[in-house]
Amino acid sequence: MIIFNVIIIGGGHAGIEACLSSSKICNKIKLISSNLDNLGILSCNPSIGGIGKSHLIKELEILGGIISEVSDYSRIHSKILNFKKGESIHSLRYQIDRILYKNYILKILFIKKNIILEQNDVKNILRFKNKILLIDNFNCINISKNIILCAGTFINSKICIGKNVFKFGRYNEKTFYLSKSLKKINLFISKLKTGTPPRIDINHINYKKLLIQYSDYTSYFGKNFNFNNNIKCFITNTNLKLHNFIKKKFKSTSIYIGNISSIGPRYCPSIEDKIYKFSNTNKHQIFLEPEGYYSKEIYLNGLSTSLSLKNQKKMINKIKGLEKSIIIRFAYNIQYDYFDPRCLYITLNIKFANNIFFSGQINGTTGYEEAAVQGFVSGINASRKSINLSLWKPKKWNSYIGVLINDLIKNGAQEPYRIFTSKSNFRLFLRMDNSLYRLTNLAFLLGTITKFKFKYNSNYIYITYNNLFNFFNINLKRNFNIYKNIIIMSKYYGYIKKYLFKF
Template sequence: MFEKEYDVIVVGGGHAGAEAAAAAANMGSKTLLVTMNLQTIGQMSCNPAMGGIAKGQIVREIDALGGYSGIVTDKSAIQFKMLNKSKGPAMWSPRAQNDRMRFAEEWRLMLENTPNCDFYQEMVNGLLVENGKVCGVKTSLGIEVRGKAVVLTNGTFLNGLIHIGEKQFGGGRAGEKAATGITEQLLDFGFESGRMKTGTPPRVDGRSLDYSKMILQPGDAIPEKFSYTKTKTLKTQRDCHMTHTSALVHDLLKEGFDRSPMFNGRIKSIGPRYCPSIEDKINRFADKDSHQLFVEPEGWNTVEVYVNGFSTSLPEDVQFKALRSVVGFENVKFFRPGYAIEYDYFPPTQLKHTLETKLVENLYFAGQINGTTGYEEAASQGLMAGINAHLKLNKKEDFILKRDEAYIGVLIDDLITKGTEEPYRMFTSRAEYRTLLRQDNADLRLTPKGYEIGLAGKERLKRMEEKQEKSNAFIKFFEKTSVLPEDINPILESVDSALVKQSDKMVKAFSRPKVTMNHMLQLKSVSAFVEENSLDREVLEQTEVQVKYSGYIAKEKNNADKLHRLEDVKIPENFDYSKLKSLSYEAREKLEAIRPVTIAQASRISGVSPSDISVLLVFMGR
């Protein structure tokens, strides 16, 4: 069946596996994607959405390098929102609701149209390893497939165990069996493994909900998109809604706590801190009488609805009774109950920055096998593993992104240098240089690198260079062009900004806090420049950020330099972190447990942010 030897074999067809296969194949490697079910390639196992805080930046970065996630998201989106627009541009984060079925379909079709990419449906239950180097995989039917490099992207399937109340059964996802054999073999090779937990909410019948009692959550009036290619923006969108739990709902849920696998000891592994189950929220935040629930449609035409915020592993009867007490859910019908799943992972400190394992040559790990959570985090790791597998086989230099170059660089560096004992999720606060790592400039940062390694095509590079040239020209226009008081003062007056008495360069007025690009476009000379040079929304946004935030960017670089110079500041022994109320709860918890000796060591602890380090430095008079 497999006469030829593949260059790269990718095990698993989730977000990590799909990106790994696409990257390796597009760079020229003969690639085989082996998965247990070809109908679930790119499956959204949990919420039907891509992006969000910091995650949206990752999707843009994947796209800028030449990956597929941004394109697939745009093609299957049903709603788009730019989050955090009230904050600075470093915090702006794109997020899309997606049609779950179309998302998986688009991934499958894009991979099928990728040269060099073959497919095979079966469980891989072993690796072929000779002299410390991987040389293929073995399937459950006993078939051996030879390959020069293997990328493992097993998600939650490695010895997966599903929990619903007191019931538990093997599975990697509802309705799909767990994968066995790989963990045991890796342990024999000397790898260290652990267990993690994640969960998912019930899916319900949208026809049984009363949306009139909920708060409408529409998409942006002028939606953007993820990909820097010529994908289309949404013309129509589907609404989401919001409702809340209540004290009554919490009391009903508490009735099942004695049968909860989280509280009766059945689940011993750690779940995602920032995406807790509803029972965990009630337990941890006992002072709160309600929590938000986001009611998200699963697609354009389906009536299935995802209840975001109600992740649970409580017994199905408890889930149902409690959810029926939520406003708008009084007559709810279940499609399927929520559940928790435990699975094997391998602490990522066992990897190199290329995501190749230290113990077995040419073997790469990507996604939840490394202890991360989230589609976006998984996809970015898959992309980097696929890239580096191809580069190594072709004796080319490793492709490693630095922390000041991409969120992907922050993610991988955190995993490799700090490890993680709980499911790792990306946040803007994890990046020291987040003003540099914005969603609007991912193409400027990364497309030249993607082109250089042979993944991003010439058309992408050309579009990026054109955007940069136009933006630079527009910035120079603002710096060189003067504006008269009678032209600029009406704009300044409209935003309660001090009026000017003489003509001055436009850039000075534009740099004022409340003055936006839309205000500047009211000036005839500006609108004429835009029209003459055919400047699109991307160029306008890039120009505005560069003009208005250049000082912040310079300040951030300066602060980073200072932080580097103070790396060796010692922390007193038995230091009492509870005295520092400005530290985040997670930072205090981690610092107390690990007791770092220096600021440098503290800064490498997962969950201790740059702002937490600043608090420590200020306290020490530095």
């Protein structure tokens, strides 16, 4: 029987990054997913990036992650955020073609020779000596030195649409029941909720009543692909008529009934929460975001709800420009189990079971980007642990990855955690445009890159470990802003100079 170095359970953004990062360091990697067709699927919003989130993606690109490359390949609309403010909070956001995104990830996973993919469900996790035994639905056993659990919203989850409750992790996808196995390791288990808005038919919208939002022509993560980046998005608003309708239907929502009692994301509330908490506001913005080049669906960002399907149809038809709209996919709320991340080391393995790693929404985070960076850290550390190398402990002062993980393991997650630039004391130094200088040496030391292709002054140059320091010495002096910020943000410049490139 094969003893794997790392087994990853779950094929979301955390699972994919964990799988690919660990495959760069060792072999005998296995990814187990309940449905291989859905690897890399965008469960909710078809977008990557945003305030704080784009910093994570840029750092992942420098360290050798894949999400930035896939985003550049599949983007259909891009936006520069906070452009009129300081450089430290400049952010970027992409609209993504769902099909292109998923297919690109599948291609990368399928061509990797040291990754084994398996479509299966794990029903039990057992620890035996220094190994982990995974028992599937057919009572077959997989043995691994380390496992990474990236189950997302699929652990003991339920979906609520009005008064209807379904035992799904995503609509029409079955949930996992691993909580009993993990309770034996004495983990604290609680519940969180999230939701997704309806998708409507692109052909039944009155675009004359909507505000057009044009794309900013920019390359997000430095890689140029030959696709048009010119798909338009649109903006509309709710109104008092809609607000009064939803107030009358409060009693039919899953939260009011009691089917869902957990806390949802603060920065992505349902439309019921907005109307209840901001009762004096007459309107809320709704962004109409296309789901792809050839997709018939429009994603209604800002209209997450748990109303019944009948009430969802009435609600949408009361919005300006959507009077004759037709729902293709309806909205729902989902409640799921998560584990208190304070039980983890900064390397993301459990303190009293150090060969089990957790990543993604199972740690109480929300968003693709937060999940991806956790998966990347877990993948590196699980693979390095399996071949007896020292583990990477992300630092708060040199990356937003370190900020996110330090926040989780020290403060826990009482609500779905989301990264922001305001959460870092070093945010003037942690910018998107100096990620190369902060993290390239670390990527070489971790073993996730051997050669880096970088666009500089309209030319592509290759950075290897041998010419790394010469490149930095020349370009830090040329780029005075980066050089100045390194000095200003450090009270003790000698400390930064000594440890900036230290693993």
